[in-house]
Amino acid sequence: MSNIHTTILGRGLRLLTLSVACVTAATHPAHAGSPDTREAPADAHVFVVGGMVHVGDGQILSNATVEIQGTKVVAIHEAYTLANVPSDARTIDASGKVVTPGIIGADTSLGLLEIEMEASTRDQSRSDESIVRAGYQPSTAINADSSLLQIQAVEGVTSAAVAPSGGLLSGQVAWIDLLQGAHEDIVFAPSVAVDGRLGQTVAGSRAATIAALRKTLQDARVLRSRGSAYERRQLRDLAADAADLEALFPVLDGKIPLTLTANRTSDLLAAVGLAKEFNIKLVLLGGAEAWKVRDVLAEAGVIVVVQPSSNLPQSFESLGSRLENAALLYEAGVKVGIAVLGDTHNVRNARQEAGIAASYGLPRDAAIAAVTQVIAEAYGMQESHGSLQPGKIANLVVWSGDPLELSSWPEAVIIRGAPIPLISRQSKLRDRYLERLRAQ
Amino acid sequence: MTTTARIVRTLGLAATVATFACAPTQSSTTAPGELAPAPPRTTSTPLTPPVRAGASVLVQGGRVMTATGVILDEGDVLVVDGIIQEVGENLSAPEGVTIVDARGKTVTPGLIDTHSHMGVYASPGLRAHSDGNEAVAPTTPYARAQDGYWPQDPQIPWAVAGGVTAAQILPGSANLIGGRSTVVKFYPHVRSAAAAHFPGAPDGMKMACGENPKRVYGDKGGPQTRMGNVAGHRQAFEDGKNYLRTLRQYEEEVEKYARGEREEAPEPIERNFGLETIAGVIDGDIFVHNHCYRADEMLIMMSLAKEYGFTIRSFHHAVEAYKIAPELAAAGTAVSIWADWWGFKAEAFDGIRENAALVFLGGARPIIHSDSAIGIQRLNQEAAKAMYAGRRIGVEISEDDALRWITSNAAWALGVEDVAGTLSAGKMGDVVIWNTTPFSVYAKAEQVFIEGTLVYDRSDPARQPSTDFSVGWDLSSTEGGNER
Incomplete structure (x- = not known):
């Protein structure tokens, strides 16, 4: 070759x-x-x-x-x-x-999905009774032969966060480099974050969702401090299976971030509140109305990953959607990442999204960083990915012109x-x- | 001016002729008053757009991309009373005509989207706003998008801000035959589908192949398979053909009666709105817009159309169109496609970026459509992606060619090519001024004119996207004073 x-x-x-x-x-x-x-x-x-x-x-x-x-x-x-x-x-x-x-895809299903509407080709979701599935680790299901990998890679996507979906906490996010066919090499790290979703995920209510997340984090704390009591069956019932709570220990320790999809201002603020309460690293995905609370987000040091083209009031949780979201966040000092969210087949269009953000006020260099370095940082992978400093993984693209x-x-x-x-x-x-x- | 008036009148006349072309007895006989007229077979309720005086404007000094093969590096577009009077260099403005300086800018025709569900699937995406699929039976040709169209959908003005001046609003693809589409222009101050109607545009009929009807009706009595889909399509056209025969027989009897060849007036036939739609398709008055992804299914549908004596005007989505470009060219069927959507279902798995380019290379007519209220805001960028993908494999596609994919080809598919889709004298004055070439990620429509009227101006706070719905959420906003 x-x-x-x-x-x-x-x-x-x-x-x-x-x-x-x-x-x-x-x-x-x-x-x-x-x-x-x-x-x-x-x-x-x-x-x-x-x-x-x-x-x-x-x-x-x-x-x-x-x-x-x-x-x-x-x-x-x-x-x-x-x-x-x-x-x-x-x-x-x-x-x-x-x-x-190289461009890094945030919150993708790469390697876990071939055809969206065919369940037999999907492995993103552990569909069980529990809404807390933090222990679900889909990295073992990542298919290095998936056609989607190379289709993104030839357009400059070199790494991706592969996130599970479903439930309040969906499971653990894997980090891959897009080496199609490289079964032994493709997974760089199996668990770089725990992923979840706010909104009306639990019992049809945002408040119930936040309460369930708080209880889950509290019970994970309890389990960690009283593990031996749990082993002796001397602990009250916990919010979830022990394996799913144990998977949250690195989040509680601040070693890996909790990535939460959230759009409405009330959800964004609730998420920031929980992150402070439990002293955890929070990353927000979606963030349709993040610009409304940009100062709060900047002060909390939360990275927000947005899709700039989403400017329509497509639901009552995103009435505040606007094209300047990324630029306003950036100006306020929020680290802003950019991604194609919810369309794994076209993760490759992240650079177009970055271009759209740039044409609505985000500095062009910040737009490039938003699909590379900021995504690496969002998932705590900045030591190995997202830049070309000596010692980093050599993932890079030679573009014919403006990327x-x-x-x-x-x-x-x-x-x-x-x-x-x-x-x-x-x-x-x-x-x-x-x-x-x-x-x- | 005189040219203008003639064009408008011709358009009106053409529409009238088309309406009654299939019912010659209407004009040729003097039937007695008690006779029931033959049911019409085109627009089932005549849409009368409000009388609107087109405005006049001279757009001066821009790079004028006409979508006719001609690009003027520094050209002018003169619109008088809503109609383009002249496109050329160094034109002078008649007295009282607004002059717009477009030096350093790019000027194109208003973009046209052949596939939108705005108004029938409005934002916010509430259950209450779900008006695009009459999913009660697989064949509902009686349903009409115009009856579900909410002209205050907050998505619409954002499409205008993307340089789009007209679109086809389609029923969804749950059904084999979903009903009639309607072609609209994004006039301001519109509160009804009738007022939004593109003057003279024929209705379309939405058909669907493949997975969607199977999925929706598989457990509800079918169709459950592609076999069932095609059987359903064939039955619908058979019914339409029979209805047409009955209608013609009735018309003959009416004529006989008028000539005194029979004593009693014939018994009027029962009107059937659904079969009227299908009969209109067979007669060529209503255009078929067929949601169809796979090459094999498109070939089946083209052969079915041939069997019943009509031509499918455009396939929609058609991710495998590149596999049958010569067949599409031979049939004279356009394809309305995305630049890069693929893989979300099995029938979309073979999508490629070069679909439009290969269709173009094969001599057929590509159109870039959106099917998305986000995508419609950037049809120009979608066309750009498709154009550059083609150029990279050596297909020679000019910017004018790619511009036609979102203007004149779309106008053709909607049957309005005589009055829209290019910057040419006699056409509607639908004009967009861009900050740069539209084939850039940084391109933005700065000003949009519909029939000479400025309907969007990026720099004017009074002309920002706004509908009734968008008012009053942010009380610090000045929005609300500028009714749209």
């Missing part, structure tokens, strides 16, 4: 896609649609030379080179040229291009140090019919 990559990267994009498609189809007819992607071996040495590099820590370097060894970024060089690249290293020429950390613009496209996508083939089940379907049409 490596010489194919070299050929590809030396040429224009169009040749790249088609030539790889042909080669792969010829060699792996039985696995059409599953390009072999895996993380780079330790001795792989790659230089992405001369691009405008968004490092992800606030720095934007106009002519910089990212040096990658194995799966990690080892250095960012300025004033570096193709001639400087060691002869045994791979070169990706990024001059005139824009290099960013937020519709005319731009990834010319190279590197995941865990390895440039992935820019083909997907969709590109293969396309090429089948393109060839027929051209032949006519």
Whole structure:
């Protein structure tokens, strides 16, 4: 595969896609649609030379080179040229291009979902009686062969938070790098957050929902401090199964965040209140009306992940939806992330969402950070993901131009140090019919 | 001015002729007064839009994208009394005509969406606002979107802010035949579907293939399978054909009576609103808009249409259209598609970004539609994504081509191509001024004109999206004084 990559990267994009498609189809007819992607071996040495590099820590370097060894970024060089690249290293020429950390999908079902309306293709949800399913860990069900992975990856999505759904607390969020077909490598961390949902989730009432969450957190505390009493069956009934409460210990310890989908102002404030009461790290997803309480959110240090295009009063919990939500939050000092929420098939459109936020007042660099660095931070993954600082996982994209613009496209996508083939089940379907049409 | 008036009159006349084309006896006989007239077969209740005086405006100096193949780098668009009088360079404004400076901006026709449920699935998405699927039986051709359309849906002015000036409002896809669609223009101050009606636009008939009717009726007596779907479609057209035959026989008897060839007036036939709709389709007065995803199903539906003597005007969603582009081209059937929605159900699993581009390459007529009150606000961006996806694989698509996907092709699918969809003399003065090329993520409609009237102005607080519903939630807002 490596010489194919070299050929590809030396040429224009169009040749790249088609030539790889042909080669792969010829060699792996039985696995059409599953390009072999895996993380780079330790001795792989790659230089992405001369691009405008968004490092992800606030720095934007106009002519910089990212040096990658194995799966990690080892250095960012300025004033570096193709001639400087060691002869045994791979070169990706990024001059005139824009290099960013890979896009990270927040609150996705990647790897757990193939077709939304077909239950046999879905594993996001543990459907049981209990509304508290914090112990549910879907990482073991993540399917590295899912077609959705590469379809997002070729458009620059390199990592994702994979969240379960259903209930008040749905379970544990896994962190993946989008290496389609890499069954052993795809899960980077199985449990980086616990995910849940406010609103009318419990007993048809927002107040009941908040009360149930409070009781759950209280009982998790009780279980942690009186575990031996529980073992001796000397404890009153708890709000949930012990395994589901134990899964909340890292949340109570502040080691991992609690990510809550919430939209109405009253829910956002209640969530902030609970986070203070239990001293937990809170991330809000959705946040349709977050701009109304932006000062409270800024003061509480809560990261809010929004979908900027959602500007309609689609329900009575989001009457305050507006296009300037992201910009207003940002101006108030809230760390704002951007995502496509609730459409795992199009996680790839996060950059368009970021572009929409940018056209409604969010600074462009903040919009890029909102789909990369801020999402990593939201899930506590900033030590390994979301930026191109030395020591971080080498997940990055070489864009043909402004990463937020519709005319731009990834010319190279590197995941865990390895440039992935820019083909997907969709590109293969396309090429089948393109060839027929051209032949006519 | 004179051109203008003629166009409007021609349009009105054409509509009138179309209305009665299928009932020649109406105009050719002098039937006795007691005779029941033959039931009409097009718009079942005539919609009379209020008389509106179109405004006049000269949009000057912008990059004018006409959607006719011509782009003027610095051009003018002159609208007089609501109708485009001239598109060209260095035009001068007749006295009293407002001049709008569009230098540095891009000017396009108003965008047209062939697929919207605004008004019948309004926001907030309350149960009480669910007026788009008459899901009581798989075939409800008597239902009409115009009767469920809430012109105060707060979603509508946001579509206008996205440069959209007209749309087809469709019943949903729960049913094999969901009923009649209606084409609307987003005129301001509208309080009825009649007032919103696109003058002269024919009704559509919404049909659906595939998973939705199966899912909705599988446990309610069927259809439960695609076999049942097609059988239901065929039966409906058979019934429509028979109704049409009965109608024609009646018309013949009426003529005989008028000529004195029979003594008693014929017994009037019972009017059937649903069969009238289907008969209108067979006669070509009502356009079929067919929700259909898979290539095989589209081929079946095209063959069924051929069997009953009509053409499907547009498939909708059609995520597999790229697989049958030559067949679509041969049939003269357009496809209204998304740029990138896919995978939410099995029949949408083979969606690709290049769908529009491959349809275009195959010589058929692509249209980018929204089916979404969020998506309709950015039809231009959706078209951009589809255009760039095509260019990346080497399909030559100009900006003018892609613009047609959201203007003139859509106008054609809705039967209003003679009066809308391009910036050409004689067409309605529906004009959008953009801050930049519409094919950018940073593109915003700055001013939107419908028939020469400024209906949206991004910089004017008095012309922001607002409906009755949106008033009064935020008491610090000044909203409320500008009735829309």
